[in-house]
Amino acid sequence: MCEISVIIPVYNTAQYLKKCVDSVLSQTFQNMEILLVEDGSPDSAAQICDQYEKQEKRIHVIHQQNSGLAISRRNGLRAAQGKYVMFLDSDDWIDSEMLSALYERIESRQADVVCSQFRRVTDGGMPGGEKKRFSEIVCDDRKEMVYHLHVTRYISTSAVTKLIRRELLEMVEFPDNLAIGEEHDMVSQLIWKASRIVITDNVYYNYYMRSSSISHSGYNPKYANSLARYIQIESSFEQMFPEYRVYLRGFYAEFEMAVITAMCRNRVYDWKVIKKLRQHLRIQVKDICGSGTTPLYLKCSAVMIIYFPRVFLFLFRGIHLLTGR
Numbered sequence: 001m002c003e004i005s006v007i008i009p010v011y012n013t014a015q016y017l018k019k020c021v022d023s024v025l026s027q028t029f030q031n032m033e034i035l036l037v038e039d040g041s042p043d044s045a046a047q048i049c050d051q052y053e054k055q056e057k058r059i060h061v062i063h064q065q066n067s068g069l070a071i072s073r074r075n076g077l078r079a080a081q082g083k084y085v086m087f088l089d090s091d092d093w094i095d096s097e098m099l100s101a102l103y104e105r106i107e108s109r110q111a112d113v114v115c116s117q118f119r120r121v122t123d124g125g126m127p128g129g130e131k132k133r134f135s136e137i138v139c140d141d142r143k144e145m146v147y148h149l150h151v152t153r154y155i156s157t158s159a160v161t162k163l164i165r166r167e168l169l170e171m172v173e174f175p176d177n178l179a180i181g182e183e184h185d186m187v188s189q190l191i192w193k194a195s196r197i198v199i200t201d202n203v204y205y206n207y208y209m210r211s212s213s214i215s216h217s218g219y220n221p222k223y224a225n226s227l228a229r230y231i232q233i234e235s236s237f238e239q240m241f242p243e244y245r246v247y248l249r250g251f252y253a254e255f256e257m258a259v260i261t262a263m264c265r266n267r268v269y270d271w272k273v274i275k276k277l278r279q280h281l282r283i284q285v286k287d288i289c290g291s292g293t294t295p296l297y298l299k300c301s302a303v304m305i306i307y308f309p310r311v312f313l314f315l316f317r318g319i320h321l322l323t324g325r
Contacts, residue, residue: 002058004032004099004163005082008090009072014043016091016208021052021059023093029100034059037076040066045090070176073159077169085166087159091208098204102163105198109138112194114163115155118205137199145191146241150251151293154199155191157184161205168193179222180258181229188233218266219259224273227259231280249287250294253302256280260305264317274309282306 006024010017024034036049038061049061062075073087084106088094098116106114137154139145149155159182172189175182190197234252238245260277263269281288281302289299304312319325 002031002033002082003084004029004103005035005076005080005085005166006032006088006099007035007037007073007076007080007085008088009037009039009069009076010045010049010090011039011041011066011069011072012043012045013090014041014045014048017045017048020088020090020093023096024088024099025056026096027094027099028097029103032058032099033081035062035076035079036060037062037064037072039064039068039072068176070174070178070182074174074176077166077174080166083166084163085169086163089160089207091210092160093206093208095204095206099163101200101202101204105136105200106163106165109196109198111138111196111198112165112168113190113197115197115199116161116205117154117201117203118156118158118161118207119203121206121208123210134201136201139197139199140195142191143241145194145197146237146244148199149187149191150237150244151247154201155187155197157187158207159183159186160207162187164190175225175229177222178226178229179220179262181226181255184255185229185233188237217262219263219268219270221270223259223262224270227256227273227277230256230259246287246291247293249284250291250298253281253284253288253294254298257298257301257305260312261316261320264313265320267317269313274305278306278309 008020021034021036036052036059038046038049046063052059053061060079062079064072064075077085084103086099086102102114102116105111134154137148139148145155149157168190171193172186175185178185230252234248238248256277260274285302285306288294288302301312304315
């Protein structure tokens with residue numbers, strides 16, 4: 001038994017993996033295990049994982065056929081022995097005091113989840129802008145949790161940056177039929193199930209923004225499932241917390257539009273899905289455009305998708321070719 005299980009799904013990230021694993025081994029907190037879930041990686045990542053397992057008794061490797069991120073996390077969780085669990089992407093890394101700081105908070109506050117912040121690191125190595133500072137927040141009320149997920153966004157939609165009580169995480173489903181939104185799905189479930197969430201403004205997690213990541217890939221049929229799931233999650237929150245309707249609609253419009261922008265990357269246009277998105281946005285467009293917190297580009301995108309979808313597809317395809325976004 002150990003206090004913390006760090007679960008790291010590994011797929012095609014051999015060039016980043018050592019930095020990732022070493023950042024966990026160098027933690028000031030040592031009562032932990034590291035589970036490397038090697039997901040049938042085509043590069044040398046499997047060999048690197050095995051080398052680490054031979055050298056470090058706290059590292060355990062799970063080899064599996066390529067099954068995707070959700071199943072990798074699910075299998076890692078099944079093998080985990082820790083009281084708490086943290087997920088880490090294999091191309092990212094964490095600051096040396098992260099586990100110690102989050103463990104102290106989750107224990108002292110008797111919380112189910114502790115959330116830290118993250119810094120974005122580009123291919124050039126320059127950190128992006130960080131979130132504004134705020135005092136530590138203790139959420140015992142679900143309404144407050146929803147507020148900080150969708151309005152302040154102090155609770156990120158990512159599975160990483162969080163230390164989570166394992167018993168709570170074992171009640172969460174990990175859908176494996178989504179192209180995007182797996183992590184937000186998990187975080188949304190945590191919001192519904194957690195009794196207490198602590199949010200700190202400290203930045204411990206380094207998120208490496210690779211242009212070849214899943215979020216920059218082209219459209220495939222699983223994106224249709226992602227859109228349906230986004231709409232379902234949004235509807236559930238809106239029914240329970242109608243006072244946040246405008247914020248929720250602006251928030252999820254950004255995620256839902258990621259489905260249609262993926263089509264522009266590989267020019268696979270699923271008009272059935274586009275029709276569903278247009279119908280959904282048409283119902284919500286007044287709230288999206290009337291919100292003072294919704295960015296102008298998002299308002300313009302919503303209007304174009306509803307009334308001029310081919311113009312939007314043409315423009316975003318051009319932006320993708322010019323910028324790689």
